[in-house]
Structure formats: structure tokens, C-alpha cells
Amino acid sequence: xxxxxxxxxxxxxxxxxxxxxxxxxxxxxxxxxxxxxxxxxxxxxxxxxxxxxxxxxxxxxxxxxxxxxxxxxxxxxxxxxxxxxxxxxxxxxxxxxxxxxxxxxxxxxxxxxxxxxxxxxxxxxxxxxxxxxxxxxxxxxxxxxxxxxxxxxxxxxxxxxxxxxxxxxxxxxxxxxxxxxxxxxxxxxxxxxxxxxxxxxxxxxxxxxxxxxxxxxxxxxxxxxxxxxxxxxxxxxxxxxxxxxxxxxxxxxxxxxxxxxxxxxxxxxxxxxxxxxxxxxxxxxxxxxxxxxxxxxxxxxxxxxxxxxxxxxxxxxxxxxxxxxxxxxxxxxxxxxxxxxxxxxxxxxxxxxxxxxxxxxxxxxxxxxxxxxxxxxxxxxxxxxxxxxxxxxxxxxxxxxxxxxxxxxxxxxxxxxxxxxxxxxxxxxxxxxxxxx
Amino acid sequence: xxxxxxxxxxxxxxxxxxxxxxxxxxxxxxxxxxxxxxxxxxxxxxxxxxxxxxxxxxxxxxxxxxxxxxxxxxxxxxxxxxxxxxxxxxxxxxxxxxxxxxxxxxxxxxxxxxxxxxxxxxxxxxxxxxxxxxxxxxxxxxxxxxxxxxxxxxxxxxxxxxxxxxxxxxxxxxxxxxxxxxxxxxxxxxxxxxxxxxxxxxxxxxxxxxxxxxxxxxxxxxxxxxxxxxxxxxxxxxxxxxxxxxxxxxxxxxxxxxxxxxxxxxxxxxxxxxxxxxxxxxxxxxxxxxxxxxxxxxxxxxxxxxxxxxxxxxxxxxxxxxxxxxxxxxxxxxxxxxxxxxxxxxxxxxxxxxxxxxxxxxxxxxxxxxxxxxxxxxxxxxxxxxxxxxxxxxxxxxxxxxxxxxxxxxxxxxxxxxxxxxxxxxxxxxxxxxxxx
Numbered sequence: 001x002x003x004x005x006x007x008x009x010x011x012x013x014x015x016x017x018x019x020x021x022x023x024x025x026x027x028x029x030x031x032x033x034x035x036x037x038x039x040x041x042x043x044x045x046x047x048x049x050x051x052x053x054x055x056x057x058x059x060x061x062x063x064x065x066x067x068x069x070x071x072x073x074x075x076x077x078x079x080x081x082x083x084x085x086x087x088x089x090x091x092x093x094x095x096x097x098x099x100x101x102x103x104x105x106x107x108x109x110x111x112x113x114x115x116x117x118x119x120x121x122x123x124x125x126x127x128x129x130x131x132x133x134x135x136x137x138x139x140x141x142x143x144x145x146x147x148x149x150x151x152x153x154x155x156x157x158x159x160x161x162x163x164x165x166x167x168x169x170x171x172x173x174x175x176x177x178x179x180x181x182x183x184x185x186x187x188x189x190x191x192x193x194x195x196x197x198x199x200x201x202x203x204x205x206x207x208x209x210x211x212x213x214x215x216x217x218x219x220x221x222x223x224x225x226x227x228x229x230x231x232x233x234x235x236x237x238x239x240x241x242x243x244x245x246x247x248x249x250x251x252x253x254x255x256x257x258x259x260x261x262x263x264x265x266x267x268x269x270x271x272x273x274x275x276x277x278x279x280x281x282x283x284x285x286x287x288x289x290x291x292x293x294x295x296x297x298x299x300x301x302x303x304x305x306x307x308x309x310x311x312x313x314x315x316x317x318x319x320x321x322x323x324x325x326x327x328x329x330x331x332x333x334x335x336x337x338x339x340x341x342x343x344x345x346x347x348x349x350x351x352x353x354x355x356x357x358x359x360x361x362x363x364x365x366x367x368x369x370x371x372x373x374x375x376x377x378x379x380x381x382x383x384x385x386x387x388x389x390x391x392x393x394x395x396x397x398x399x400x401x402x403x404x405x406x407x408x409x410x411x412x413x414x415x416x417x418x419x420x421x422x423x424x425x426x427x428x429x430x431x432x433x434x435x436x437x
Numbered sequence: 438x439x440x441x442x443x444x445x446x447x448x449x450x451x452x453x454x455x456x457x458x459x460x461x462x463x464x465x466x467x468x469x470x471x472x473x474x475x476x477x478x479x480x481x482x483x484x485x486x487x488x489x490x491x492x493x494x495x496x497x498x499x500x501x502x503x504x505x506x507x508x509x510x511x512x513x514x515x516x517x518x519x520x521x522x523x524x525x526x527x528x529x530x531x532x533x534x535x536x537x538x539x540x541x542x543x544x545x546x547x548x549x550x551x552x553x554x555x556x557x558x559x560x561x562x563x564x565x566x567x568x569x570x571x572x573x574x575x576x577x578x579x580x581x582x583x584x585x586x587x588x589x590x591x592x593x594x595x596x597x598x599x600x601x602x603x604x605x606x607x608x609x610x611x612x613x614x615x616x617x618x619x620x621x622x623x624x625x626x627x628x629x630x631x632x633x634x635x636x637x638x639x640x641x642x643x644x645x646x647x648x649x650x651x652x653x654x655x656x657x658x659x660x661x662x663x664x665x666x667x668x669x670x671x672x673x674x675x676x677x678x679x680x681x682x683x684x685x686x687x688x689x690x691x692x693x694x695x696x697x698x699x700x701x702x703x704x705x706x707x708x709x710x711x712x713x714x715x716x717x718x719x720x721x722x723x724x725x726x727x728x729x730x731x732x733x734x735x736x737x738x739x740x741x742x743x744x745x746x747x748x749x750x751x752x753x754x755x756x757x758x759x760x761x762x763x764x765x766x767x768x769x770x771x772x773x774x775x776x777x778x779x780x781x782x783x784x785x786x787x788x789x790x791x792x793x794x795x796x797x798x799x800x801x802x803x804x805x806x807x808x809x810x811x812x813x814x815x816x817x818x819x820x821x822x823x824x825x826x827x828x829x830x831x832x833x834x835x836x837x838x839x840x841x842x843x844x845x846x847x848x849x850x851x852x853x854x855x856x857x858x859x860x861x862x863x864x865x866x867x868x869x870x871x872x873x874x
Contacts, residue, residue: 050567051581057707058655062559063686064530069518070510071550074690076565077683081506093501106630106678107594111549113508114682122499128513130487144488154768154813157544157800193543218495241543243680245551246514249500253511270494331591363594364801376591 073113080104082114083181087170094122095221097164098250099185102311102335103318107363108159108370110188112243117250118164118186120285121221124270128254131218133238137276140205147254151240153195158237158260159369161337163187163306165263165290168420169413176432180316183432184420187337189370192258193241197274198233210276214283215257218272224283225266225290227259229276231304235260238271261339261368262304263414265290295409306339308398309417310346310373310390321428326381332359336371338392343371345391352385352421352435353400359388384424385435401434510550517541519551520618524607531559532658534601535687536622539748539772540755544800545596545807547625549680554687555601555623557722558658561707565691568655570675574713577642584691588677590632595674595697596806598774600624600743602700602727605857606850613869617753620869621857624774626807629695630678634711635670647713651720652694655709661720662703662727664696666713668741672697675708698776698805699741700851702727732846743776745835746854747783747810747827758865763818769796773808775829780808782828789822789858789872790837796825821861822872838871 073080082098089096100116110116117123128147136142167186170177177183197213206229213232217223227236237258240247247253252269259266265285280286280302291299312334315321324330336343343365347356359375373388389398399407404418423431510517519535526533537553547553554560565584573579604623607614614620634650643666650669654660664673674695677684684690689706696703702722717723717739728736749771752758761767773780780802784793796812810825828834836844841855860868 048569048581050569050583051571055563055567055655057561057563058657058659060657061529061531062556062561062656064559065521065526065533065535065554065556065687066530067560068687069520069535071519071552071554071685071687073507073549074562074565074683074686076563076690080682082508083506084502089502092498093503094498096502098502098506104682106592106681107628109546109628109681111680111682112510115508117502117508119499119502122501123504124494124499125511126492126494126513128511130492132485132487134488144485146487152767154811155543155770157809159801191544191546218492219499220495220497222495243548244543244546245517245541245548246511248508249511250502250505250508253513330589333592364596372594374591 082116085182095120097186099181100188101181102185103180103313103316105313108189108372109243110190112248115188115190115251116186120223121219123250124219125249126218126253126270131254131272133255133272135204135274138207138210139276143204153200155193155195157191157193159191159366160260161187161189161370162264162267165306165414168416172413172416173410174434176434178317178432180313180318184311190242192239194237194239197236197238206276209278211278212280214275214281215268215271216273217268217270219270223268223285224281225268225286226280226283227266231259261306263290263306292412292414303415307415307417308338308390308392308396310334310336310388310398311420312386312388312422315424315430316422317430317432320430321379321424324379324428328379330377330379332375332377334373334388336373336390339368340396341392341394342367343390344393346373347389348375349387350384353387353419356389381426383426386422386424387419389419401436522619532557534623536618537625538618539622540617540750540753542750545626545809546680547627549685552625552627552688553623557660558656560687561656562686563655563691563707568691568709570692570709572641572711575644575647576713577644580641590637592630592632594628594630596628596803597697598624598626598807599701599704602743602851605853609850609853610847611871613871615754615869617750617755621748627679629676631674631676634673634675643713646715648715649717651712651718652705652708653710654705655707660705660722661718662705662723663717664703668696698743700727700743727851729849729851740852744852744854745775745827745829745833747771747773747825747835748857749823749825749859752861752867753859754867754869757867758816758861761816761865765816767814767816769812769814771810771825773810773827776805777833778829778831779804780827781830783810784826785812786824787821790824790856793826818863820863823859823861824856826856838873
């Protein structure tokens with residue numbers, strides 16, 4: 001448990017929801033005479049055409065139900081999309097990444113249309129009738145499965161995040177992105193449906209010498225990663241469903257590996273081969289890439305679990321506080337996650353990490369899943385250095401940037417979980433800064 | 438707790454997951470010599486071109502990440518859509534319903550593109566900048582809110598189903614639909630984000646005489662429904678988020694009412710007015726419609742909560758067992774839900790309701806949410822009358838069709854929760870039948 005100074009708790013008075021409603025007079029208009037039932041009413045709002053004028057959607061038929069039998073978002077939400085950057089891209093954006101607009105996220109489910117995506121050779125468009133999963137190597141009964149055969153295994157559904165280990169990594173040495181979508185958008189969270197590999201292995205029979213599992217994709221990058229057998233037998237899954245429908249092509253349709261809480265690149269997409277062996281495979285993507293260079297000049301190779309982490313999503317550079325007035329009560333919101341367990345708590349600092357107060361967790365709190373936190377705050381119009389610090393039930397706590405640099409230096413781009421800080425200016429603008437002290 | 442005869446438990450032996458894998462030899466191929474690491478392997482499958490031939494997606498770049506920044510499903514999933522029927526439609530499908538493909542559902546989240554939809558005047562396409570929410574009547578401080586102002590209230594996220602009370606109702610007198618999508622597809626389940634109305638009322642101040650709340654929509658049907666104040670103060674919400682993004686237009690964008698567990702039509706879409714009063718409003722849609730005619734000739738008017746219910750989704754008429762062989766072990770799966778609480782258990786019958794055995798609940802079990810059940814079964818190729826019967830923590834249990842008819846007759850189309858039955862033929866075909874005895 002984190003030590004929180006009593007002085008800071010007094011200074012950074014946390015307001016209850018009750019306070020929020022008591023003090024938020026800005027949202028009220030003055031009382032009106034009792035309105036006649038079912039008749040239109042004006043409430044000090046004669047100058048608001050949105051109230052007094054008829055709308056086209058109130059006087060004419062809307063779209064027929066036959067229009068979009070597979071639905072799409074409102075045209076007014078066109079700005080809420082994934083975004084890409086040249087950062088990880090070949091010139092043609094085949095090997096690239098699409099960042100999730102996490103500042104627009106709500107709850108803990110990311111809709112499939114906005115789920116972040118990374119590919120090493122473009123999004124394969126696979127015909128599931130022509131796709132097979134081969135499971136072989138150190139098993140008693142090797143298998144080749146059609147997708148129909150695979151889906152006959154009894155299924156399980158689990159809510160888990162997937163995060164690219166490079167999330168936040170480009171900022172290790174700075175400069176910092178002026179956008180949360182680019183700073184922390186290499187992650188999302190969904191309800192996955194599939195089968196535990198340990199259950200399939202009950203059928204196949206794992207040989208005693210099997211210590212590692214290679215997962216390989218059918219796309220043209222033939223992404224390959226090796227997973228230690230303990231994790232495979234713990235909670236690794238082959239999944240075909242995401243948020244109640246088939247995986248999207250950019251998530252590996254028809255099937256991908258899910259290695260809950262561990263590096264996203266281990267969750268091999270367009271999965272078509274699992275091979276069990278006594279030694280790691282040292283595939284291209286676990287030697288040239290996805291290793292972490294340390295100050296000693298040596299690299300960490302078998303580096304898997306995404307460590308406990310958090311980010312404040314509101315405010316953020318993409319959603320500043322420029323419309324707030326001094327004295328307004330506002331909800332600070334954010335996301336916390338740990339690849340090693342369940343979030344136990346999140347602390348908030350307003351002074352760059354000198355003092356901390358505890359936020360509330362809200363909604364579902366599940367292992368290896370996004371967990372949302374909330375803090376009701378009275379805005380004073382003063383400059384702030386706003387940070388969050390998460391703790392998990394495995395006993396981990398986010399390090400400061402200074403602590404992280406002491407261990408990892410500044411040459412790595414993977415597994416960055418140092419405490420992030422937003423600088424809030426007197427005007428309510430929000431800048432992405434690093435607190436190095 | 439349901440009485441389950443011991444004899445039937447023995448007859449209808451429930452197989453464990455362990456048994457499934459031990460007995461599912463059909464999915465295995467014979468052992469092969471140890472494969473060379475990282476080299477292609479053939480496993481008794483020289484005649485399967487899907488294994489031995491190169492695929493275009495394995496040898497050429499896939500789509501660039503810039504292609505669909507808001508993603509879409511695979512083209513191979515084109516058959517998974519909502520479907521409509523002339524049943525509730527005006528000739529032009531403005532006032533109509535789109536059924537959810539619940540046989541394709543996985544887990545408890547329905548993706549927004551497949552969430553069932555019912556409208557009374559078409560899908561309004563509302564500009565959120567021109568939309569307001571008025572809250573007035575028996576409150577101390579009436580309000581008019583812009584969408585930005587509304588979203589400043591501290592938010593909550595909750596997973597709940599929404600079900601049209603007519604779900605299954607057209608079958609009350611028969612004939613039965615030969616499709617689960619049409620028989621039970623007037624429901625879906627999502628993670629909703631918004632604000633509890635009780636929290637807004639802390640700010641507004643509810644007057645003591647307020648006993649009912651009118652909710653009215655901005656679409657051209659101006660759908661109006663009255664909700665009793667106890668339910669409003671329990672868990673009714675104004676929601677703007679669904680599965681982590683803005684509501685879709687057909688779900689009421691920019692905001693709808695959510696009345697968890699109660700009739701879907703109470704969850705007024707395109708919400709623009711809440712009025713508090715001492716008496717019900719008796720709006721058109723709660724007098725001419727959404728009342729239940731009883732055998733006495735009188736109708737139930739204030740009829741709200743969707744009762745405990747369940748349906749087997751696999752097998753079903755849309756997913757028969759025609760590919761099973763005698764002795765195969767197969768997972769029977771289904772959905773249970775109750776508008777009055779949390780699902781406590783589900784029983785399965787193979788003989789039209791004479792004998793029952795208990796199924797397992799799997800995944801998240803949440804109040805007023807879809808809950809998935811599972812039963813591992815050894816298929817014998819004999820004719821079956823396959824039924825499920827759910828129980829909730831409020832003490833309710835699904836009635837037989839006979840029991841339901843004794844109370845409600847056959848003239849109602851709302852709140853049908855009599856036990857549903859699939860007839861499974863010797864060939865594994867699945868028919869939708871009613872067991873009336």
C-alpha cells in the first residue's frame with residue numbers, strides 16, 4: 001500500500017459526488033412556473049434555437065430499418081477514429097500501427113472499429129474456409145484443425161486488454177507527443193471468446209520436455225513468437241470472437257493467439273501454427289525486435305508482461321480544461337491496467353508526484369483488464385502537474401520516470417510504465433511533460 | 438431452488454470438459470514423426486490444399502493501416518447481420534425492428550453493429566450541437582442541458598441487456614419461427630456509459646409529490662413513456678456511450694434513457710425531455726401499445742420488468758446438429774437473463790420439461806445482464822425435446838408454456854417467458870416447437 005501524507009490529503013480535498021451536484025450551479029437555470037403537461041416549454045431559453053425551433057428529425061421520417069443492417073456510427077462522430085503515424089510505418093503503411101482514441105473511450109470495452117492495430121506486413125484478408133491451425137512438436141497427438149473444428153471446443157469469454165510493449169516508448173527520450181492518442185493509444189480492451197490452449201492440450205497430450213510454444217501467423221510477415229510453457233498452461237487462449245462477433249481482419253481474423261497481459265506482439269494474429277519445443281525458437285521478431293536495450297549495452301530478451309501502468313484520459317492534451325471556470329467541480333478520469341494481475345488502487349498527484357491522494361476505481365475491476373479510475377476535483381485555475389500512479393494485486397507500483405531511467409536508461413522503447421504527467425496551465429491547456437526529478 | 442430428480446441426473450449424464458477432450462478423437466489425426474523446427478510440416482494431410490498450397494495472403498502485402506481507420510468486419514462475415522421482418526413494419530420499414538443474430542453471439546457483449554433496433558418513425562440522424570435535454574416538472578430547479586453540459590456529470594458504466602417486451606410474443610399463438618434470430622432476436626446486451634438520473638436529481642431537487650417521470654424522444658414519433666419514480670431513483674440512467682463509443686443513431690444518438698431490465702421501449706431513444714409529475718402521463722405508446730391483454734378482457738397497463746428468461750443458442754434452428762455423429766461430445770450453449778435481478782442458475786431438459794439437469798454458468802454473471810450457460814453433452818442421435826429454464830436471485834423461475842397460458846391466455850404479445858423448446862430430430866435438424874402439456 002502506498003504511503004499518502006495526511007497533509008496532502010487535506011490540501012487536495014477530494015469532493016464527493018454529492019458535493020459535485022451541490023456546487024455545480026453552472027448547470028442550472030432558474031425555476032419556472034409549473035409547465036402544462038405534454039406541452040412544449042421554454043425555460044429562460046427563448047434565444048436558443050435548439051429549443052424553440054422545430055428540427056427536421058422531429059418532423060420527418062428517419063432512416064428505414066433496412067438501411068444499415070450492420071450498423072455504423074453517426075456521421076457527427078467522424079472525428080473518433082484510430083490514427084496512424086509515420087513512426088512505425090514503412091512508406092506505404094503496410095507495416096504500421098493504428099492508435100486507439102483512448103481519450104474518447106468510455107467504460108472498459110473498446111469497440112472493434114476503434115481497437116488499436118499493429119501489423120508487420122499489412123492486414124491479411126483470410127478466407128476462413130482456406131485457413132487451418134496446425135498444432136505439433138512435443139505433443140502426443142499433433143493436429144490440423146479447420147476453423148469449424150476449432151470452434152467445437154467448449155468456449156470461454158474473458159475481458160482483457162492488449163497493449164503493444166512500445167506504447168509510450170517513443171517518448172522515452174522525448175519529445176513528448178502533444179496527444180494522448182499518440183502517447184498511449186497502442187492499447188485497447190475487449191471481451192475475447194475462444195478456447196484455453198491448456199484445454200486443447202488435454203486432448204493432445206503435452207510431452208514432458210515441452211518448455212516453449214512457437215506461435216506463427218499466416219500473413220506475409222509470418223510473425224513468430226515463443227511463449228514459455230507456464231504462461232501457455234496458465235491463461236493463453238486461441239480466440240475467434242471479439243466483443244461478441246468474429247475478430248476483425250486487422251485483429252487476426254479468423255483466429256489469433258491471446259496471451260493475457262503480456263506484450264501485444266505475442267498475441268500472434270492470423271494464427272496458423274503452434275509448435276511445442278524444449279528451447280525457445282529465437283524468431284526474427286524476438287531477436288532483432290521486441291528486446292529492450294539496457295544501459296549496460298546488453299538487452300533483455302525474454303521480456304513479456306506489460307507492467308502496472310495508468311494514464312489520466314480526462315483532462316489530457318486532446319481534452320483540455322480550457323472551458324472550466326475557477327470553482328468548477330470536475331471529474332478527473334483515467335485508465336489503469338496491469339499485465340501481472342488486478343488493479344488494486346490508483347493515486348493522483350497535482351504537484352508532479354510530491355504528494356498523492358487516492359482515486360476511486362469505478363465499474364468492473366477485472367484481472368489483466370482496463371480499470372477505470374475517477375477523482376472529483378474542484379478546479380482552482382492554478383497551474384498543476386497532474387499524474388496518476390497505479391498499484392496491482394501482485395504488489396507492483398508504477399515507478400517515477402527517474403526510477404525507471406535508473407534501471408532501464410533511455411535506449412529502450414519497450415515496457416515504459418514510468419508515471420506520466422500532464423502540465424495544466426492557468427488557462428486550462430494541457431501539455432504532455434516529463435517530470436525527471 | 439429447483440427440484441431435480443436424481444434419476445434424470447443419472448440418465449442425462451453431464452460430461453465434464455475433461456471428458457470432452459478425452460472422447461473427441463474425431464478432431465485428432467494420427468501421430469507423426471518429430472517435425473523439424475520452423476519447417477513446414479504435413480500431417481496426414483497431403484490432400485488438403487489449405488495446408489500444402491501457398492496462400493495469396495501469405496505471400497503478398499495485406500491492406501495498409503490507413504485503409505479502414507474505423508474498422509469493418511471481414512467480408513467473409515457478411516451473413517452476420519441484423520435482419521428485419523414485415524411483422525412490425527410499415528410498408529416502408531420506417532417503423533420497424535431489426536433482429537439481432539443471437540445465434541452468432543459470443544460472450545455477453547453485443548457489438549454495436551449488431552445490436553437489435555426498434556423505431557417508431559425511423560432512425561433519426563440528430564446533430565448533437567442542436568440537441569438539448571430539458572428536465573422539468575416537479576423539480577426545484579428545472580434544467581436545459583447541452584450535450585457537452587450533460588457529459589460533465591460524473592459518469593458510470595454498466596453492462597445491461599435491453600429487450601423488447603414483444604420478444605417471442607408473435608409466437609404466443611404460433612406458428613413458431615424456424616429461426617432463433619426471429620424468435621428471440623429482439624434483445625442484445627452492451628456496456629452503457631452515462632449518468633444515473635438519481636445523481637442529476639441531487640442537483641435539481643425532486644419535489645415530494647413527484648411519483649412519475651415522462652421520457653420523450655426528439656424523433657418524429659416523439660415516443661413517450663412514463664416510469665415510476667422508485668425505478669428512476671433506483672438505477673435509471675441517461676446514456677451517451679455504448680461499448681466504449683458514442684451511441685449509434687439507431688440506439689438514440691446522442692442520448693437515450695436506460696431503464697435496466699425493464700421493457701426496451703421505456704429506454705426512450707433520441708431523448709430530449711424528462712418531466713416529473715404526480716400522475717402517469719398515459720402517452721400513446723403506453724395505452725394503445727405496450728399493454729398486455731388478459732383472458733378476462735382487461736389489460737395490464739403498468740407492466741415493466743422483463744421476467745426471467747432463457748434460450749438455447751446452440752443448437753438452434755439456425756445452427757443445427759446435422760454434422761454430429763453418434764457419440765460426439767458437444768457443448769450446448771445459451772443465454773439467460775432477468776430484468777428483476779441476477780441469474781442464479783439454468784436447468785436443461787432433453788425430454789420437453791419432464792426431467793431437468795443443471796447447466797453451468799460461464800463468464801461474467803451480472804445483474805440485469807445476459808448470462809451465458811453451458812452443458813457438455815454426449816450426442817446419441819436420438820430425437821430430443823431440448824429446453825432451458827432459468828432462475829434469478831429474486832426467486833423467479835421460468836414458467837412452462839402451459840403455466841404462462843393459464844395466467845396470460847394467448848391474446849398478449851408482451852412479456853412472453855414461457856420455456857422454449859427445440860425439437861432435435863434423429864438427423865440433428867432443429868425445429869422450434871411449443872410444448873403445451
